[in-house]
Amino acid sequence: MSTLPPCPSCGSEYTYEDGAMYLCPECAHEWAQDGSSEASNDDRIIKDANGNVLQDGDSVTVIKDLKIKGSSLVVKVGTKVKNIRLVDGDHDIDCKIDGIGAMKLKSEFVKRS
Secondary structure, three states: OOOOOOOOOOOOOOOEEEOOEEEOOOOOOEEEOOOOOEOOHHHOOOEOOOOOEOOOOOOEEEOOOEEOOOOOOEEOOOOEEOOOEEOOOOOOEEEEEOOOEEEEEOHHHEEEO
């Protein structure tokens, strides 16, 4: 009989150990064995088009012309964006672009500069 605890996220009894963590194969939830802290979304890694890890405050360069939905404006290739902020969601970068304003970008269309 297994003495491992069930998954706190989905209740699955098929949890297993991996180092100092418990993992659930059904929902992919991870949590610490000592129960003191759970793995959070802050541990997510966002990478640019070249595979470089992005962090809050980085500067990036747009690698593709991006049409702005509902507008005739276009963010041109080579546009430099300073002081990005990483967020959850489909568009994982919040930023301000000179001449356009606040924007949300996908990390796959930028490279770290």
